[in-house]
Amino acid sequence: MTAVHDSPGEPADAARERSDARRRRRLRRRRAITFTMIGVLVAAAAYTALTAIAPLPVSAEAASASTTIRPAAVQPAFPSWGSAAVGMVGQNDVLVKNGSMASAPIASMTKTITALVLLDKHPIATGTEGPTITFSDADVDILHQVWAEDGSWAPVQAGEQLTEKQALTAMLLPSANNYAISLANWGFGSVDAYLAYTNAWLASHGFTGTHITDPSGLDPGSVSTPIDLVGIGKLVVANPVLASIVDTPTADLPGAGTVDNGNKLLGQDGVVGIKTGWTDQAGHCLLFAASVTLHGHPVKLVGVVTGAPDYTNLWTDVPTLLKSVEAGFHEVTVGASATGYGTYRSVWGQSATLKSERSGGIFVFSDTPIRVTVRSAPVTLASPGDDVGTVTFNGGGQTFSSPLTVSKAVEDPGLGWRLTHPQLLVP
Structure with a gap:
């Protein structure tokens, strides 16, 4: 106190x-x-x-970008002569082309057009071979005419009877000019009526570079372009009747006897047809189709080569061209990426890569571009497995999408960081 x-x-x-x-x-x-x-x-x-x-600020830059993958371009092994074009069933544009794409004589490849318009006018019901055609003395006269012109032919007799499919076989396998003319007369009443119907049919299908002046192709006025011929070849292989005929090596026909397919590549390298041709004006030609499996995908190629100096060149150079085109197809693996699809960077110093945990494939030809689009949402915190966005690949008419997640967690920075960075927490 x-x-x-x-x-x-x-x-x-x-x-x-x-x-x-x-x-x-x-x-x-x-x-x-x-x-x-x-x-x-x-x-x-x-x-x-x-x-x-206090709520944390958005911890990362949200990615939103587009890039493009371009596979290696094809290097087609085109012949050193003539013109060539190759397309694929299911795709409108040709894959590769070389030489002149102008209209030119097409020789006996004309017979594929004759076959198509005949079946357009007189279709063959599934499971049948079509109506029976009785050949007459007029058809024998046509054979004599073809002999005089030094054209290709197959035997015919007055009174001979063939089904429509058999008659088409006689025309296509040995490339018989006389059967092409006889079928034009049978199917349309006259060659003139055939020509009117055929050229209207060609125009309606968009084959503007093609004009026909005779049923067989001996007349050099029957012309087409390589691009049109690829489209015509696609119609041939899409027609079950014609596809079976052009893929037949040999056939025995009443009256006409045994006829052989002039396509010496049939059965090699997947070749399933279609038609040879030769005149002085057209050179040696081949309209061809091949069914192959590439990277697990069934592919049907349709191509044409014109102007070869001889058939030996056709039998050698067409397989080389086919193989080079086939080598131009790619199965591009997409999805999982070693570098990821962007990075989240938090303001407190953490970072995490955006990654895809799914892989897929895009099947394309040559350097067809594959567009890669990344969409991700802004996040504050994230853990591996969280869905934070999407990566999408588009190319060759195909789409593959995969969710994006983070490579590692973006975590709360903790109380110590929060206490020393109030300016980043309070707006």
């Missing part, structure tokens, strides 16, 4: 009042210190609580 010393002559009551005042001042100071400390502690607690629960 503090002693109270009264000044000499000072009343006792005054001394007590001064002592009480001093005690009140000390009490006020202690209370002020206490309240200040409590205030500081409350403020610190509130700050800690607020920063602990």
Whole structure:
């Protein structure tokens, strides 16, 4: 207890009042210190609580980008002579082409057009061979005419009867000009009526570079373009009757006897037809089709080569061209990527790569572009397995999509970072 010393002559009551005042001042100071400390502690607690629960800023840059994959371009082994074009069933444009694409004589490849228009006018019902055609003395006269022209032919006799399919076989396999003319007369009433129907049919199918002046192709006025011929070849292999005929090595026919397919590549390298041709004006030609499996995908190629100096060149150079085109198809693996599809970078120093956990394939020809589109959402925190976006691949008419996730977790930075970075937490 503090002693109270009264000044000499000072009343006792005054001394007590001064002592009480001093005690009140000390009490006020202690209370002020206490309240200040409590205030500081409350403020610190509130700050800690607020920063602990404050929403974090978006922790990364959201990726949204498009890139393009371009596989290696094909290097076609075109013949050193003539013109060539190769297409694929199911695709409108030709895959590769070389030489003149102008209209030119097409020789006996004309007979594929004769066959198509005949079946357009007189279709053969499934499971049948079509109506029976009885050949007459007029057809024998046509044979004599073809002999005089030194054209290709097959035997015919007056009274001979063949089904429509057999007659088409006699025309296509040995490339018999006389059967082409006889079928034009049978199917349309006359060659002139055949020509009117055929050229209208060609125009209706968009074959604007093709014009026919005779049913067999001996006349150099029967012309087409390599691109049109690829389209015509596609129609041949799409027709079940014609596809079976042009893929037949040999056939025994009533009256006509045994006829052999002039296409010496048939059965080699997947070749399933279609038609040879030769005249002085056209050179040696081949309209061909091949069924192959490439990277697990069934593919039917249709092509044409014209202007070869002889058939030996055709039998040698067409397989080389086919193999080079087939080598131009790619199965491009897409999806999983070693480098990922962008990076999330948090403001507190963490980063994580966007990755795809699914792989797929896009089947394309040559340098067909594959467009890669990345879409990702802004995130705050993320864990591996979380769906944070999508990567999509489009090419060659195909689409493959895969979810995106993160390579590692983007985690809460913790209380220590929150306490020292309030400016990034409070808007």
